[in-house]
Amino acid sequence: MSADPSTRRGIPDATVARLPEYLRALHSFSDDGIASVSSEDLAVATGVGSAKVRKDLSYLGSYGIRGVGYDVDHLAYQISFALGLTHEWAVAIVGMGNLGRALAAYRGFATKGFRIVGLLDQDTRLHGQVVAGLPVRPMADLAGLVGEGLAIGVIATPAESAQDVCDQLVSVGVRSILNFAPTVLATPPSVVVRKVDLSTELQILAFHEQRKAGRAVTLAEVSS
């Protein structure tokens, strides 16, 4: 009852997660001067089945031409529109340690429609220090940034501080958070949190590696 199936813009989560990949492929095609692509072309470029590509794109509307394919630039625009990338989003990074500095220096943000508008840290010794062209600012500056349009917060502090930082972000009105700290964050339902966890990824790889190794022998005694 929460959504009328007929009126609903219901793009499945699984599809939303793939749209950025299609978009990247389309930009690549566009850079190569290719004006039109088939679902099969997109499939090989993204490693997704062509039927899935077509079904995903069909959620956005009918932008393909039968017998020909999709206009690269037009489709890229439509995906950008669906994802909400037709205007820039303002991002703040909290925690200017090893990871925070690497993120701040990352050029992949600007080219994808995201603008870093603030670098924050609790450590007073870092305040005023310039990282990637922006000064590190105290946490108290958060509220002002939201007034300037800040929408997305990135947490790159130690796990112990993550919940505290999250609470501060939420209290000033940030409703989208990307969390790099290995903790589960508690937030109101209106806040969307996504988590990137390096250790988890490695542990999943370890599981598969063990599975493959176990098929042969248990091996792996490397007494150097």
Place this chain on the structure above:
Amino acid sequence: MSADPSTRRGIPDATVARLPEYLRALHSFSDDGIASVSSEDLAVATGVGSAKVRKDLSYLGSYGIRGVGYDVDHLAYQISFALGLTHEWAVAIVGMGNLGRALAAYRGFATKGFRIVGLLDQDTRLHGQVVAGLPVRPMADLAGLVGEGLAIGVIATPAESAQDVCDQLVSVGVRSILNFAPTVLATPPSVVVRKVDLSTELQILAFHEQRKAGRAVTLAEVSS
């Protein structure tokens, strides 16, 4: 027919992805001196439903005690065993730029059963330079590292080089790869690749943010 359901160790992928989270929670409980937890305790600690917790754990075996719960340390061991974390895994990081250095400095590896055994880069100017206690080495050293037990490769090079680096890793025998570059890697089926993509995560957040904003007004013209 590829696997006998009775003999099969078939742990669903979705479950494998949650096991590291349970493990982290269990370590936390153990540090707090808690010896026994219920599925409900684990549920609140991880943000997963208690029924799902029990079903996930049931794939590992019957390690719970009805009416009481699970022994924290014993369950932690069983999860570690299932994930293949009962021995250390050797990891190499390729690409010692902003991100690679942050990863090399990250202390969360060692505490989770992973050991960084090599830092590699193509740039000869970096060779010999010490990062986080390890010297940066040329790509040619890869083969030797595999001989010493290297199992997992981390790619932190620009997107253009990622496929080339991937091919080199695969050719020396690495079958588990964690890729930070925004590219789809082509590999033989025996190689497991997991991808961490910052831009994708931000774009998914943007989608949800737009959705929420759209419910009110289209807002968001911040003409500074």
Place this chain on the structure above:
DNA sequence: GTGACTTTGTGCGCGCCTTCACAAGGACGT
């Protein structure tokens, strides 16, 4: 203008994952 060809958009069945609900099982007090 017509026919052959290409590629989209989607209806449908299948399998995996989630969620509910409860019987089975074990501890603990008396």
Place this chain on the structure above:
DNA sequence: ACGTCCTTGTGAAGGCGCGCACAAAGTCAC
């Protein structure tokens, strides 16, 4: 020894996503 209470482990149902296969639709050559 026995009953009560608590929590596990799981059968069954529902939902979601995937992939096949094909009709619909439009292009292009002649």
